[in-house]
Amino acid sequence: MEEKINFRFLFIGLLSILLTAVSITMVFHNAFQEQAKEDLQNSAAIIAKSTLFLSDPEQLAEYSNDKLRITLIASDGQVQYESSADEAQMENHLSRPEIQAALQSGSGESLRQSTTLGYDTYYYALRLQDGKVLRVAIEIRNMYSIFEKALPSVILIGFLILLVSVLLSSLLTKRLIKPIEVMAQHMDTMEENTPYKELIPFVRTIKEQQKKKMETAQMRQEFTANVSHELKTPLTSISGYAEMIETGIAKPEDIPVFAEKIHSESQRLLELIGDIMKLSELDEGRKDLFFEQIDLLQVAQETQNRLQLQAQRAEVSVTVEGVPAPVNGNLKLLNELAFNLCDNAIRYNHPGGSVAMRTVCEEGRAMLIVSDNGIGIAPDYQSRVFERFYRVDKSRSKETGGTGLGLAIVKHIAIQHHALLSLNSKPGEGTKITVSFPLFQKAADCQQQ
Numbered sequence: 001m002e003e004k005i006n007f008r009f010l011f012i013g014l015l016s017i018l019l020t021a022v023s024i025t026m027v028f029h030n031a032f033q034e035q036a037k038e039d040l041q042n043s044a045a046i047i048a049k050s051t052l053f054l055s056d057p058e059q060l061a062e063y064s065n066d067k068l069r070i071t072l073i074a075s076d077g078q079v080q081y082e083s084s085a086d087e088a089q090m091e092n093h094l095s096r097p098e099i100q101a102a103l104q105s106g107s108g109e110s111l112r113q114s115t116t117l118g119y120d121t122y123y124y125a126l127r128l129q130d131g132k133v134l135r136v137a138i139e140i141r142n143m144y145s146i147f148e149k150a151l152p153s154v155i156l157i158g159f160l161i162l163l164v165s166v167l168l169s170s171l172l173t174k175r176l177i178k179p180i181e182v183m184a185q186h187m188d189t190m191e192e193n194t195p196y197k198e199l200i201p202f203v204r205t206i207k208e209q210q211k212k213k214m215e216t217a218q219m220r221q222e223f224t225a226n227v228s229h230e231l232k233t234p235l236t237s238i239s240g241y242a243e244m245i246e247t248g249i250a251k252p253e254d255i256p257v258f259a260e261k262i263h264s265e266s267q268r269l270l271e272l273i274g275d276i277m278k279l280s281e282l283d284e285g286r287k288d289l290f291f292e293q294i295d296l297l298q299v300a301q302e303t304q305n306r307l308q309l310q311a312q313r314a315e316v317s318v319t320v321e322g323v324p325a326p327v328n329g330n331l332k333l334l335n336e337l338a339f340n341l342c343d344n345a346i347r348y349n350h351p352g353g354s355v356a357m358r359t360v361c362e363e364g365r366a367m368l369i370v371s372d373n374g375i376g377i378a379p380d381y382q383s384r385v386f387e388r389f390y391r392v393d394k395s396r397s398k399e400t401g402g403t404g405l406g407l408a409i410v411k412h413i414a415i416q417h418h419a420l421l422s423l424n425s426k427p428g429e430g431t432k433i434t435v436s437f438p439l440f441q442k443a444a445d446c447q448q449q
C-alpha cells in the first residue's frame, strides 16, 4: 500500500510538472509574439514617416538590420527596395496577403512559416501617402523553438521538483500509513481509534469476522466437550458390566442381562459416532455433493417404509399424502432429513398416536410437512431443539435411542438445500415441522408434475 501511494504521489507530481511546463510555454509564447508584433508595428510607423524625407529608397537600408527586413513595393506590386536581397530579382509582390490588405485598408499583416526551422516570419505592411506600400518583417520564434530552448531548464527544474516530490511523498505516505499501523497493533480498541472515517466499515467487518471466529471456536469447544461426555457415559457402562463379568462378581444367571446391556450401550455408541460423523461431514460444507431432481413425496413414502417397524412397536400410525414436490437435492441427505423428522414424531408420541407426512407444492416452493399428535414441545424449548445435543427430556430421548443430534442434522441439511425450517408445537397436542424448499427450477408449475 505504501509503495502504491508513494508511486501515485510521484505520478501526480510528474504530471503536474509536465503540464505546467507546457502551459507556461504556451502563455509566454503568445505574450512574446504579441510584444514582437507591437514592436514591429511601431517601427513600421516610424519608418513610414521617415520615407517622406527620403530621396532614394536605398536610404531605407539605414533602418534595417539582420533582424528587421524592409521592403518597399510600388502600387503595382513591383519591389522597389528590399533590404535582404536584390530587389531586381524579386517577383511581383501584389498577391501577398499583407500587401493586398494594406492597399485596400491602409495596413495589413501576415504570419508565415519561414524556411528556417523553428521560426515564423511576421510581416506588417503600411500604405504610404504616395500609394506605395512599406513592408517590414521580423522572424519570431515559434512554439517548438521556444520549447526547445527552455527544455534543459525545464528538465533541470523538473528533476529538482521530482527530488522534492520523492522526499515529500515518502514523508506524506508515512504519515498517512502510520495511524493505520498503530490501529492494527491495537485491534481491541480498533473501532474507537480508527484514524480515517472511510476505514470504519472495514474495521467493522474485521471485528464481525473476529467475533464469528471466536463464536465458532467456542461452539467447537463446547461440541468437543459434549461429544466426550456423551461418549463417556455408554463406555463407562460397558466397561463396568464387562469388569463385573471379568472379575466374577456377576452371577452366571446375570451374564446374559449384562451382555444385553453391553450390546445396547455399544449400539448407542455406534449411533452417536454415526451422527457425529454425519454432522462433521455437513460442517465441512462439502462442495462435491451430487444434487438432482428429487420428489419429496417419494422421499416421504420411502421414510414411511423404513420406519414401519418402529411405528408398529410404538403403536403409532404413519400416513403419507400430498402431491409430487420436486426439489434440487441430494437423495441421501433428504432421506436423512425426512427420517429424523418422522423418527422424532414417532418417538415423542403416545401409543395410539399418529404421524402425518404431507407434501405441498405451491408458489414456487415444495414443502415437506411432518406433524404428530404427540407430547409436543413447550415454547421455551422450541428455539433450542435444533442445537446439538439439546434434549427437552434427556431420559426419554435416551430410552428411545436418541442422540440429541437428529434436529441439528436436519437444520444443516435444510441449509445446504436453501430450505427454510419452521416449527409449530403445543405441549400435549403435538408438533408440526415444515421444511420449505425452492421448487426444482425446471418444474416451474406444480400441476405439470
Ligand code: ADP
Pocket: 340, 344, 345, 346, 348, 372, 374, 375, 376, 377, 385, 386, 390, 391, 392, 393, 397, 398, 401, 402, 403, 404, 405, 406, 407, 408, 431
Ligand atoms: P433426539 O435424538 O434427542 O431426538 P433431536 O435433535 O432429534 O434429538 O431432538 C431434540 C429434542 O427435541 C428431543 O430430545 C426432543 O426433546 C425434542 N423433539 C424433537 N422432535 C420432537 C417431536 N416431534 N415432538 C416432541 N419433541 C420433539
